[in-house]
Amino acid sequence: MDTLVVDHPLVAHKLTALRDERTDSPTFRRLTDELVTLLAYEATRDVRVTDITVNTPLAPARGVRLARPSPLVVPILRAGLGMLDGMTRLLPTAEVGFLGMIRDESTLKAQTYATRLPDDLSGRQCYVLDPMLATGGTLAAAIKYLFERGADDVTAVCLLAAPEGLARVEEEFKGTDLPIRVVTAAVDERLNEHGYIVPGLGDAGDRLYGVV
Numbered sequence: 001m002d003t004l005v006v007d008h009p010l011v012a013h014k015l016t017a018l019r020d021e022r023t024d025s026p027t028f029r030r031l032t033d034e035l036v037t038l039l040a041y042e043a044t045r046d047v048r049v050t051d052i053t054v055n056t057p058l059a060p061a062r063g064v065r066l067a068r069p070s071p072l073v074v075p076i077l078r079a080g081l082g083m084l085d086g087m088t089r090l091l092p093t094a095e096v097g098f099l100g101m102i103r104d105e106s107t108l109k110a111q112t113y114a115t116r117l118p119d120d121l122s123g124r125q126c127y128v129l130d131p132m133l134a135t136g137g138t139l140a141a142a143i144k145y146l147f148e149r150g151a152d153d154v155t156a157v158c159l160l161a162a163p164e165g166l167a168r169v170e171e172e173f174k175g176t177d178l179p180i181r182v183v184t185a186a187v188d189e190r191l192n193e194h195g196y197i198v199p200g201l202g203d204a205g206d207r208l209y210g211v212v
């Protein structure tokens with residue numbers, strides 16, 4: 001598994017504002033959207049393209065277009081929804097599939113409560129969106145699900161990751177040669193006793209959409 005921490009002053013600036021407990025929901029949603037666009041630029045560095053030629057008003061020019069089948073973007077509900085627009089702004093022709101997952105806050109185990117994805121993901125490049133990679137249980141289950149359906153390349157785009165979560169995902173897929181990448185704005189210090197990322201930014205879903 002490859003991990004890329006996007007080192008850029010604009011990313012750091014927006015992430016700092018996102019962490020601030022005084023940031024309200026509308027601002028949190030806007031900052032998430034802006035941050036994802038910056039992360040998506042790095043996350044799509046290996047997006048597959050096909051060589052094509054177009055005619056300019058002067059002459060033929062060689063270039064590329066996104067290869068088919070188009071990439072599949074998979075936000076993990078609920079918090080991952082806050083990242084969808086920022087990602088599809090860069091990949092407007094991508095298809096979007098949905099995975100609804102929630103972590104049981106007493107056992108910290110992830111449960112899947114909704115799936116809406118193509119059955120056959122053979123040959124698909126997938127981009128999983130979830131702001132928080134904490135224990136890694138949610139992301140590991142999501143990646144497993146996509147590979148079981150035939151995906152051959154998965155990139156996860158996160159806002160924050162914990163070292164424990166990165167180690168867990170790495171461990172789960174150790175010994176396989178499945179291409180997995182995690183792109184994140186930062187790797188924080190640790191998890192606390194409740195499985196929250198410290199210093200983190202709190203509960204991303206609640207900060208985006210309110211406490212339910």
Ligand SMILES: O=P(O)(O)OC[C@H]1O[C@H](OP(=O)(O)OP(=O)(O)O)[C@H](O)[C@@H]1O
Nearest residue numbers: 078079102103133134135136137138205
């Ligand atoms: O790495 P893990 O320990 O599995 O935790 C991370 C998960 O927790 C959060 O979702 P949550 O379960 O709070 O659902 P929500 O998006 O509906 O708030 C977050 O968005 C991840 O999906």
Ligand SMILES: O=c1cc[nH]c(=O)[nH]1
Nearest residue numbers: 134196197202203204
């Ligand atoms: O820090 C954390 C951990 C899990 N889920 C969140 O939203 N935040």
Ligand SMILES: [Mg+2]
Nearest residue numbers: 203204205206
């Ligand atoms: Mg939540």
